Amino acid sequence: xENVDLIINARWLVPVDQAxxxxxxxxxxxxxxxxxxxxxxQQATEKYHAALSHDFEQHCVMPxxxxxxxxxPMSLFRGLADDLPLMTWLNEHIWxxxxxxxxxxxxxxxxxxxxxxxxxxxTTCFNDMYFFPEATARVAEQSGIRACIGMIVIDFPTNWAxxxxxxxxxxxxxxxxxRLHPRITTAYAPHAPYTVSDEPLSSLIMNAEELDIPxxxxxxxxxxxxxxxxxxxxxxxxxRLKDLGLLSPRLNAVHMTQLTEQEIEWCAESGVNVTHCxxxxxxxxxxxxxxxxxxxQGINVAIGTDGAASNNDLDMFAEMKQTALLxxxxxxxxxxxxxxxxLEMATINGAKTLGIDDITGSLEIGKAADLIxxxxxxxxxxPIYDVVSQLVYATGRxxxxxxxxxxxxLLNNRQLTTLNPAQIIHxxxxxxxxxxxxx
Ligand SMILES: [Zn+2]
Numbered sequence: 001x002e003n004v005d006l007i008i009n010a011r012w013l014v015p016v017d018q019a020x021x022x023x024x025x026x027x028x029x030x031x032x033x034x035x036x037x038x039x040x041x042q043q044a045t046e047k048y049h050a051a052l053s054h055d056f057e058q059h060c061v062m063p064x065x066x067x068x069x070x071x072x073p074m075s076l077f078r079g080l081a082d083d084l085p086l087m088t089w090l091n092e093h094i095w096x097x098x099x100x101x102x103x104x105x106x107x108x109x110x111x112x113x114x115x116x117x118x119x120x121x122x123t124t125c126f127n128d129m130y131f132f133p134e135a136t137a138r139v140a141e142q143s144g145i146r147a148c149i150g151m152i153v154i155d156f157p158t159n160w161a162x163x164x165x166x167x168x169x170x171x172x173x174x175x176x177x178x179r180l181h182p183r184i185t186t187a188y189a190p191h192a193p194y195t196v197s198d199e200p201l202s203s204l205i206m207n208a209e210e211l212d213i214p215x216x217x218x219x220x221x222x223x224x225x226x227x228x229x230x231x232x233x234x235x236x237x238x239x240r241l242k243d244l245g246l247l248s249p250r251l252n253a254v255h256m257t258q259l260t261e262q263e264i265e266w267c268a269e270s271g272v273n274v275t276h277c278x279x280x281x282x283x284x285x286x287x288x289x290x291x292x293x294x295x296x297q298g299i300n301v302a303i304g305t306d307g308a309a310s311n312n313d314l315d316m317f318a319e320m321k322q323t324a325l326l327x328x329x330x331x332x333x334x335x336x337x338x339x340x341x342x343l344e345m346a347t348i349n350g351a352k353t354l355g356i357d358d359i360t361g362s363l364e365i366g367k368a369a370d371l372i373x374x375x376x377x378x379x380x381x382x383p384i385y386d387v388v389s390q391l392v393y394a395t396g397r398x399x400x401x402x403x404x405x406x407x408x409x410l411l412n413n414r415q416l417t418t419l420n421p422a423q424i425i426h427x428x429x430x431x432x433x434x435x436x437x438x439x
Contacts, residue, residue: 002047002048003233005051007368009026009044009053010061014061027040030404031407035363035369036365044176053279058376060391061363062347062371063372064399064403065316066208066347066360066369067277068252071128072128072130073102073132074128078096078433080435101434101438103159120416121316123316124370127148127353128187133360134170134174142418148356153197174186187208197218208250217252218254219241220238220256221281225306249293252275273349274294274299275302277304279306289330292333295341303342303346304319312435317391318397324342338348343392348361368406370406400414
């Protein structure tokens, strides 16, 4: 008998290592935060002695979801200004509110709110872009979630940085601090083609190469962004970025709702990753990412919620369903983005986008124990013909009962173990009071 830390016994196990694989009555064996075995329950009891074990007789155990694009502190702006187009929303509401309120304390409170929501919804890893990223990183570190924290770069000064050089300097400090951290990684996060000029883009491409980290950027979010670039530079944003050398497997191109055949070809050839944010695109009427076409070209497409101010939640189960449904409508093909593809997009594809698919994104021996247990016994998820279909089309995030990251139990029977929800709610209400008075 081999001694191990933890055995999780599951009625169904969906490892997301190959299409549509569903294992029944299997165990995930965990030691030192890593998956050491995936075997039938009977064999697990014969082979391992576990310090702790959990039996999930009516649950599906699967990899934690990866939110490949969000702005976690913006959860404090949830519901502040709805039903507006992107540029009006940004110029008249979000940017003025950010100018007035964004600080280390604001970002800390917003990140706590967002991370609590994400963990309760089965998200074990998120890719963030915001100001005061050191505060988001700090909260992520304390909460036990996995995160890729963006080193934001933008042409104009903000409460966080006074110049482009200052953004780079503070970003570098963040990177250095977390360089060897097991759960916190960093990425360059130039905001968008219309807010970052050529020079900083060229510098960060070189830096990203040197540090071997991803580049996370909003690209082709709206038709307006594209026509503005044509006016200003004579070319569409993606062509400008291509000329600068930005198109590579490091790039996480978020949104991509406006794409020509030629541009899709460039992305396929250069190995660009795309993050699709269906609910944000729908809410801001930004356009539709041609997901089925991107998949057909072999482009890695992940899923993000975007910030809670434009969604208005951080619900990756809902996002998976929207991804599958919207892709069918856009492609006019009901077979576009089947359930398992949507599940891959919300797990392993996100890990690839963040350059951490050797660590997380699927349940495989040697990977980190980043996993969730989903209760399928309720009326909403009965009867069960196809577990993967159930997860994507019928399961709500409140069916997630337990969450582990690196083998640490962060949600135990729906209770957060590292965050204090009462305190988080109280802090959020205090911030909302201040913001409401100023609006
Ligand atoms: Zn965004």
